[in-house]
Amino acid sequence: MALLVDKHRPRSLDQLTYHKDLSERLRSLAQSGDFPHLLVYGPSGAGKKTRIICTLKTLFGPGVEKIKIDSRVFQTTSNRKLEFNIVSSIYHLEITPSDVGNYDRVVVQDLLKEVAQTQQVDANARQRFKVVVINEADSLSRDAQAALRRTMEKYSPNLRLILLANSTANIIAPIRSRTLLVRVAAPTEEEIVDVLERSGRKEGWKGERGLNERIARESGRNLRRALLMFEAVHAQNEKITPQTPLPPPDWEALLGTIASEILAEHSPAQILKIRAKLYDLLTHCIPATTILKTLTFKLIPLVDDQVKAEIVKWAAFYEHRVRMGTKVIFHLEAFVAKVMRVLEEWDMSMDF
Amino acid sequence: MASFFDLKARKEAAATNGSSKSAPAAKETNRMQPWVEKYRPKNLSDVTAQDHTITVLQRTLQSSNLPHMLFYGPPGTGKTSTVLALAKELYGPELMKTRVLELNASDERGISIVREKVKNFARMQLAQPTAAQRAQYPCPPYKIIILDEADSMTQDAQSALRRTMETYSKITRFCLICNYVTRIIDPLASRCSKFRFKSLDQGNARARVEDIARKEGVRLEDGAADMLIKCSEGDLRKAITFLQSAARLVGAVGDDGEEEEDKMDVDEKEEKLVTVKSVEDIAGVIPDATIEGLVQAMRPKSRGLVYEAVSKQVTDMVADGWSATQVITQLFPAIIYDEAIADNQKNKITLIFSEADKRLVDGSDEHLTILDSALRISGILAGA
Numbered sequence: 001m002a003l004l005v006d007k008h009r010p011r012s013l014d015q016l017t018y019h020k021d022l023s024e025r026l027r028s029l030a031q032s033g034d035f036p037h038l039l040v041y042g043p044s045g046a047g048k049k050t051r052i053i054c055t056l057k058t059l060f061g062p063g064v065e066k067i068k069i070d071s072r073v074f075q076t077t078s079n080r081k082l083e084f085n086i087v088s089s090i091y092h093l094e095i096t097p098s099d100v101g102n103y104d105r106v107v108v109q110d111l112l113k114e115v116a117q118t119q120q121v122d123a124n125a126r127q128r129f130k131v132v133v134i135n136e137a138d139s140l141s142r143d144a145q146a147a148l149r150r151t152m153e154k155y156s157p158n159l160r161l162i163l164l165a166n167s168t169a170n171i172i173a174p175i176r177s178r179t180l181l182v183r184v185a186a187p188t189e190e191e192i193v194d195v196l197e198r199s200g201r202k203e204g205w206k207g208e209r210g211l212n213e214r215i216a217r218e219s220g221r222n223l224r225r226a227l228l229m230f231e232a233v234h235a236q237n238e239k240i241t242p243q244t245p246l247p248p249p250d251w252e253a254l255l256g257t258i259a260s261e262i263l264a265e266h267s268p269a270q271i272l273k274i275r276a277k278l279y280d281l282l283t284h285c286i287p288a289t290t291i292l293k294t295l296t297f298k299l300i301p302l303v304d305d306q307v308k309a310e311i312v313k314w315a316a317f318y319e320h321r322v323r324m325g326t327k328v329i330f331h332l333e334a335f336v337a338k339v340m341r342v343l344e345e346w347d348m349s350m351d352f
Numbered sequence: 353m354a355s356f357f358d359l360k361a362r363k364e365a366a367a368t369n370g371s372s373k374s375a376p377a378a379k380e381t382n383r384m385q386p387w388v389e390k391y392r393p394k395n396l397s398d399v400t401a402q403d404h405t406i407t408v409l410q411r412t413l414q415s416s417n418l419p420h421m422l423f424y425g426p427p428g429t430g431k432t433s434t435v436l437a438l439a440k441e442l443y444g445p446e447l448m449k450t451r452v453l454e455l456n457a458s459d460e461r462g463i464s465i466v467r468e469k470v471k472n473f474a475r476m477q478l479a480q481p482t483a484a485q486r487a488q489y490p491c492p493p494y495k496i497i498i499l500d501e502a503d504s505m506t507q508d509a510q511s512a513l514r515r516t517m518e519t520y521s522k523i524t525r526f527c528l529i530c531n532y533v534t535r536i537i538d539p540l541a542s543r544c545s546k547f548r549f550k551s552l553d554q555g556n557a558r559a560r561v562e563d564i565a566r567k568e569g570v571r572l573e574d575g576a577a578d579m580l581i582k583c584s585e586g587d588l589r590k591a592i593t594f595l596q597s598a599a600r601l602v603g604a605v606g607d608d609g610e611e612e613e614d615k616m617d618v619d620e621k622e623e624k625l626v627t628v629k630s631v632e633d634i635a636g637v638i639p640d641a642t643i644e645g646l647v648q649a650m651r652p653k654s655r656g657l658v659y660e661a662v663s664k665q666v667t668d669m670v671a672d673g674w675s676a677t678q679v680i681t682q683l684f685p686a687i688i689y690d691e692a693i694a695d696n697q698k699n700k701i702t703l704i705f706s707e708a709d710k711r712l713v714d715g716s717d718e719h720l721t722i723l724d725s726a727l728r729i730s731g732i733l734a735g736a
């Protein structure tokens with residue numbers, strides 16, 4: 001059974017319920033015939049991909065929805081073979097180069113040139129060019145990004161790129177210079193409620209506005225998360241009321257526990273106990289940055305206003321270290337120890 | 353339906369496509385070209401704002417004696433355009449095919465390629481120009497190897513170039529192009545005449561943009577040209593892309609709702625007014641009100657309220673997708689030019705911006721970085 005997120009995914013620009021002006025802008029670009037390269041960025045769950053698929057449909061017609069998955073083999077200079085999946089229709093293809101890690105440059109070099117040097121098969125195609133959608137473009141290596149530069153200029157009659165990213169920060173300046181930046185904001189809470197209501201109606205569920213509003217708030221404006229929560233709540237409960245509890249995901253609940261433990265006792269023994277839990281989260285593939293951020297935002301409501309800024313300061317400090325270092329557990333643990341220290345000092349100052 | 357990767361099928365299809373309606377296709381290509389390519393300078397005198405470089409190159413064109421060259425400068429300032437125009441003026445479009453080798457970052461340029469491909473081309477005998485070519489172009493007796501985007505070449509590959517460059521310098525000239533001159537190893541850089549491509553100054557960039565707008569029949573509202581230039585920060589490619597997209601945006605929206613496909617052809621020459629607002633939208637500038645909201649939240653308040661206010665603003669900005677770099681870029685002037693803030697506070701605040709910039713470049717989490725910076729600035733404003 002398909003999940004709601006897939007089942008009710010809008011399939012054309014006019015089915016998109018929010019950011020109407022952005023939909024119009026994309027439509028006018030798609031209909032103009034001189035579609036530029038795009039760099040589409042915005043937070044996770046804001047609906048970037050959906051919006052782009054809808055744009056492709058405006059560009060090429062329903063043919064873009066007939067997709068297939070190919071497995072391709074690339075050869076590196078050191079003769080290593082790389083296997084790599086490509087989703088394609090006759091008008092476009094979609095790749096996630098981060099799948100091949102450091103060899104992304106090889107894939108980008110070979111694949112894009114190949115696409116660029118061959119013309120559109122469909123003689124009646126609305127556009128002469130083909131589109132290559134690159135997922136997670138912010139994790140492309142610098143070399144891979146550099147490899148895109150001249151290709152984007154030289155082959156512009158045959159090729160357009162759409163890069164999808166959470167942020168533009170890791171995109172090199174020459175690439176930003178060659179693309180039109182398109183920001184996709186996360187939907188507001190009201191907009192999320194609206195989407196939930198439409199989805200619920202399609203499923204024949206009785207709507208509970210209060211519940212939907214709580215889901216929207218809990219989701220942190222992430223529509224994908226909101227829809228998953230919405231579906232889970234309906235799957236788990238016979239009867240829905242505005243008060244039906246919304247259980248957080250396991251890992252989030254565990255971080256809630258860690259936050260209370262940090263507050264409860266400031267001792268080496270306690271750190272040891274927490275370390276085990278942190279390891280647990282890491283082995284379940286929760287990224288260190290997510291752990292650190294979630295923990296921070298679980299701690300904030302529990303502590304005095306005076307120390308909130310201090311905790312954020314150390315969170316940012318250790319997150320930077322996580323990024324630069326190699327042993328993430330060190331920095332997570334150091335953060336825990338630091339927060340305990342800050343809280344301890346605060347308690348002492350209050351005693352006097 | 354033919355498979356995407358079935359090359360044979362695609363070539364056949366392309367061939368039939370080409371033969372059946374080749375005439376309209378040519379016209380269409382022109383229409384569909386991105387303006388950055390359509391208005392790429394065709395010859396040296398077409399390149400704007402790099403007067404010094406162009407004068408020197410034009411002089412060498414006459415004397416037909418070219419040194420090895422190194423072009424460097426920020427994106428979109430005309431480096432690639434200049435070298436291509438130069439090559440065309442030296443050899444003409446035909447002879448250029450055999451006399452010029454262009455390798456860029458999309459080509460494999462490891463050490464083995466430098467040893468093989470580059471060396472083979474470098475030592476190859478010169479193809480002789482025909483009399484007609486000689487009459488029209490200088491056709492000097494050497495080849496040119498263009499290594500565009502050379503900052504992405506490894507040090508080893510660069511070292512391998514040294515010998516080739518010297519050995520064959522009689523019949524081959526090199527032109528290296530990069531954004532950061534420091535990425536080119538010294539022994540190579542010292543063998544080249546260096547040409548710096550400046551970030552385009554306001555006046556020249558503006559003239560070029562206005563010229564393109566005129567040719568495309570796009571009207572600019574008062575101040576729109578200035579906004580285009582301001583948002584593109586000396587990068588002419590960016591300015592032209594913004595212009596084209598803004599033109600599309602206003603071009604299509606004005607037409608209350610009719611959406612036939614062929615309408616675009618008709619209104620191609622119709623006049624459109626590009627507004628300051630539409631440029632801001634396209635360029636991703638954060639509205640002043642949003643920045644002001646953040647600044648207000650950071651101002652000293654009674655105990656405890658600051659965190660709530662700042663964190664709400666920051667959370668919203670992150671969810672709205674504003675890039676942290678853009679936030680920092682726009683927040684900086686908002687604070688530094690605020691007369692009400694004391695100088696010694698500004699000194700401390702500058703350090704926070706420096707730290708934030710570094711962290712963002714290192715790829716730190718944008719939400720935490722902005723929240724932390726905003727709270728620390730707020731602490732300084734409160735006199736902590």
Ligand SMILES: Nc1ncnc2c1ncn2[C@@H]1O[C@H](COP(=O)(O)OP(=O)(O)OP(=O)(O)O)[C@@H](O)[C@H]1O
Pocket residue numbers: 149174177387388389391392393398399400401402425426427428429430431432433434530531549560588589590592
């Ligand atoms: N000095 C200039 N005069 C006229 N047009 C320019 C100039 N600089 C840039 N442009 C415009 O911008 C486009 C890109 O310029 P070009 O490819 O030469 O940039 P570049 O310096 O090679 O940039 P990068 O470092 O990103 O490769 C050109 O097609 C042209 O439309």
Ligand SMILES: [Mg+2]
Pocket residue numbers: 431432433500
């Ligand atoms: Mg270039």
